[in-house]
Amino acid sequence: MKKLKINKAYFATYFSIAVIICLMLIFTVMEKSFINASNINNLLSDTAPLMIMAAGMTPVILLGSIDLSIGAMCSVSNVLVVSLIMKFKDTIYADWFIMLVTFLTTLLFSVVGGIILGSIHAKLKVPSFIASLAFMSIWNSAALLISSSPISIPKKLWGTIEWYKISIGPLGYPLIIAFLIMIGYYVILTRTPLGRGIYAIGANERAARMSGISVDRIKIAVFAVNGFCAALGAIFLMAKAKSCAPTVGDSFTLMVISAVVLGGTALIGGSGNILNTIMGVFVVSIIKNGMNIVSINVYWQKIVFGLVVLIAIAINTDRSSRSFIVK
Amino acid sequence: MKKRRLMAVMLAGTMVVGLLTACTDSSKVSSTSTESTSDSSKTEGTDTGAEIADFKIDASQIPQEKLDTTLYVACSIRGLENPYIATIADGMDMFCEYLDSIGQKYEKQVLDSGGSNDVEIDNMKQFAAKAGGNAIAYADPNESAIAPSLAEAMAESGGYLGTAWNKPDDVGPQDYDPNWVIHTSADNVANGKATAKALFDSMGGKGKIFVIEGMLGNTASNSRVEGLEEALAEYPDIEVAHQDTGNWATNEALTLVETWLNDTPDVGGVWCANDNMATGALQALDAKGLKGKVGVTGIDANPDIVEGVKDGSVIATVSSNGYLQGGYTLAVCYAVWTGLITTEELPENYRTFLTPAIMITKDTVDDYVTEYVDSIPEYDFSDIWYCKADK
Amino acid sequence: MSRKNILFSAENITKSFHGTQALKGVNLEVHEGEVIGLVGENGAGKSTLMKIIIGVQPQTSGEMHLRGQAFQPHDPLEANAQGIGMVYQEQSLITTLSVGQNIFFGHEKDFMRMGVVNWKKMYAEAEKVLSEIGCGDINPRKRVIDLNFATRQMVEIAKVVNVTKEASADGKCLILLDEPTSVLNETEVKRLFQEIRKLTAKGHSVIFVSHRLDEVLEISDRIYVYKDGENAGNMDVADATEAVLYERMVGRETNTEYYHLDKQVIPEKEVVLEAKDLGCRGKFKHVDVRLHKGEILGFCGVVGSGKEEICSVFCGDEKPDFGELFIKGRKVQYSSPYQALNDGIIMIPMERMIEGVVRGLSVEDNIALSNAGKLSKGGMVSRKRVSEQALEWIRKLRIKTSGKEELVIQLSGGNQQKVVFARVLASEADIVILNHPTRGVDVGAKEEIYKLIRDMVAGGKSVILLGDTLDECIGLSNRVLVMRDGLITGELDASVDAKPSQVSIISMMV
């Protein structure tokens, strides 16, 4: 009995690992350079922004909510941080100081943005799907208003983003930060009253409220942290591309949510965990990376991606409880 | 300074039209190039320049070991929905045929960014990692800002990259020696201006126009609009009735023109930043029975727009000649990879330069069709500098 | 009575879920024109058997016969077609549709003409069906969401009657009623029973499942008692009394000291909760309440008298429109139960399955829900303390579970309730509002709960009690407040030797 339960709890994780191993085997057989050091290095470092945003999205989905504005929030933060850096272009401040000020301002902005969205969702009872959809439009506009065109960071300020290249062994700095955030979230979700509240709200909001859990506050906090993660992802993207673009986050929204769900976190909330999200993120990145490495015809890439996602989620979905309603 | 340069380009553009009509016999399309000068034109005329200009790939000089190494060839593009972009991939295929002919072992692939900066960088990194130094690539950076990152991705593994269209002003191929070999561009400002002027002339120099921009914040779109604005300055009687972005998309342009036609039914012309949007504008005009009466211009030379030029509903479009861009950029990179040429030998104006564009108007359309539509042009890729507009 | 033809029989039905046996081989025989009462504790297997009969889930082994022929429905529709219909414990009406559409839900084809549903005809038919069961006053065009629960229940019965009526043209039909009276008031129950008698007079049969033994005794011809998934008795109603049934169900005699009166304590002077002229628009008004430390304060009143709403205000779930609330002498204004809990007030909600437990979480996590903060050190919840606490309460309340990690959803209904109690008790709140604490709880568990309540008070807590029955309210409380139409109409002392009579309270309630 006990064994059965453990199996169930980590069902998604086991299958995700299986999916990842299968994918890696297939790609390696097709093109052995898939497994070479520099590609694995790429795979690991390029995953960082997606990983961070997925970390932020996981508790949102655990709540049973959804945040479609994450991509747009990423865009607006991305543009904001670079335009702030540009303000310092002709000053004499040290790189680290510029970095600190601009990053903190951007992160603060995103947290405030998250709080506004969270408050509208929690206090005014607007479904998160539609509230965040509206905010998607608003942030998109904001990003374009801050800068309608991409800005490159001038060469003399490249010092502000050199940290992105630092790596310890095969793990790049960004991925280490992403993992740290993941660990942080793991601790929060499993070990703190906040985390238990998140699961309880996701599984039964009414009961959670009646149990004396501060539902609104937790929701707002989760959305705030989600905004933070989006901004951090945006800063990574900025460092990676040495520039910003007002549409940079667009493609992330669905990708992030898919990665979380692919990991096995249920969209209706209340079940799933952060480890699964890591797996989900790797499934998505490996598919994308692998398809390029084995040079699948571009016209076919989307089709293959769709099919592999479908197969992965089909393997990964916990269907053990028959009565479960899937929406 | 910039203005003057543009004027020169414009002049050259109009000359080309004339030239094109004059000489159509040659199977080589040497005469269809738009002459222009580049930023670095000052160095022109030096001895090295002349020597370099005559450089040709001599297959016999390529070491056998290089020929036997698998060379990874790629073009990194924004997505294959757009006919122009598809011709770049075709250009790569044509270059690969050349590689076949000289016995080079290779593998080719298309990297599709789907319009995302991040994906494009990731793709390039992955491609470079896989090739481990034996790589040449053409990249059309999604935004100018990411060109250095693409170059950096290539530099890390030692491959060779040529970019087109977009790069930041303060960074160039020299910053990533030797891996960022060249950067080329069709002259967006000139093209935007040329089509605008053709449109205004067709309207008799006065009247109202609609302006449909490309994606907000896109360099190509901004430069083309810049060209348009320059043309507007020269034609004071032209009034812009409406201006908005169509996001490069046909349906959005359709919606825009449909809406605008209601309060400005007396519009004289529609200027579009690319042909996809021109298709939409045409469709909206057609629905109101104004097709052929209200002139439309675009850029890219999509098949349907070229046809439109033929039947008179489109005033002008410009072909940036993706075959040439894709194929020759790779050819230059190939020459560097084989070691036949080194980046140090290349003066600045051989690292960053303009590629020839082909203006298509009613007068030139037939030649264009015979040359590029009914047959695929043939290129001699050993003559790597053929793609240089000022050669 | 049982000399009539056998309509339906089930022999040796077993059913196992996830390795646990819900039914260990039960038998049931229904004759034509008979009302069968089916009683048993929570988890005895009543509902499981109902679901098997109606075809929602198949049995693991055993056979069923209908009119002498083997009967094995694959879905409820098939059961319906053969004359078996069921009214569910959970409300099974679609609230966004109208009454008529609900009654004929799944049978719209009968009203199709040229691919279009003839609504007019359907509503006319619905009116007929409703008046047949004596509910002609319900407008079939009304949306279900606009009806109260009692009316909904009648609609539900109308729906089942309609379904089975069709099949009964040639034979007799069988209607399963699973806890149909739980949301009905007394007059409505009466009406329901009339309806049942009308049905049986026509030769149809009914299986009636309920926790209320008095009702079962009133309506049934024959009673089956199940215990732990096995037959524990089968008797004619003439041979049955509440005591007999109770004994069969729990296997022991009723404790004479049912309410543990010996443990009733005299409250202290200290007022822990005071309401002054509290009011909620359209719900209650002019409510003045004082709750002393160590007191059990009972609220009596019919459904809709406002007692539920007062509790919602006390525990912070609703905001009052007028008046003031003082907790331990401090004026408060709550906007969420979270704030109330901080002041030591918590409620055990009535709908425990919906509001009380998070069924997707484990037993230990549920128990720790209301006091996670207290179990944490430096912001981290100690897993050890959570599981220690869970084990303690599992032992104390005798919660039947395979382990503290078991998900609550896998427990039986009664045990889920116990988990709620464990959570509330573990929360260390000192003012506990008990909203129908014994609703849906079997007799054995009831007694345990009474004992718990006594222990709580003895431990210095104060309790506001909304009793499931009047008897319970009187028996447990130190003081009883009677409510009617949103007003307090009486206050009665209920100390050990001066318990008021039910009659005196009822006179103030209605």
Place this chain on the structure above:
Amino acid sequence: MGEKNQAALSIREEFAAKVKADNRREKLMKWAPVGVLAALILVFCILKGSSFLSLSNLSAILNQWSLPLLVALGLTFVIMIGSIDLSIDGTVGMVGSLTAIFVANSKNTANLGIIGLLLAVLCSVVIGFLVGVIHVKFKIPSFMVSFAFMNICIGIGMLSYSGKPATIRDPLMMAIPKASFLGIPVITWIALAVLALCFYIQEYTPFGRHVYAVGTDETIPKAVGINVNRIKIKVFTLAGFCYGVAGIVGALRLGQGQIAIGTDQMFPAQAAVVIGGTALTGGKGGVMNTVVGTLIMTVLINGLTMMGVNPNIKTGIQGVIILIAVIFTIKHGATVISK
């Protein structure tokens, strides 16, 4: 005692008044989307006057309305059963691309005419069916299935013309977008026909009723013996049909088949459906709500475009209006649960 009776009476009256007020509010809420639409029209009339109300602009609005309406109609049913469909961008684009290569066109020699259109719609119907089947049979959330199919369909669409979109040459097909009947564009008539079909399905077939039931509480129809899975599959198939017609309309309007026909259709459609008053939780709303919702979005975009509002702000304004519309039309209160 007398005084207390008085008070009791007033409680009852209060309660009755409250219920009445709630009912009135709810009824008012039902009409709120219509109010928003009216307000928008009024604002644009005042600001832009005759040109906004001109016949040609009204016809343009109808024309622009057709495609979002078709897409949103299909989505309405999906949302009513509480599911979600992300495949829109892909299916619409795919059908648009396929339409152009099935009828007489500049790319190949196929000339299937009307049959080509049917074939194209069939493709999306099959996709919808597959989404539904995989969703219910494998118990995969519709979010993920439709996300996968969005990618697959975009792939198929792109593959079908390989970078060089086909221009429609069929004279009939070329005439349709220009034609109008009774002053209303034929394309709008097509959309209205599908609207009528959807309304009929919703109101007059058992299936329509069952859709509401599945959205409200799946266990109920299950208990009555209705095959919930089949209903869901039917809903996705119907949605596929609507997207298919939308794809054809898009292709005809453009005169060309390209994947961009479907681009960015999905999120506005979701917004339109919800603004119209269909609840994301399922079971509430309907086709007519969607009509209003899509009209709000179309009029808004049309008006903003006519006023020449800075395109950068345009999407932001849309977002704010979505937010306002939803905040005013949903139930608040402590006990409401919104996810």
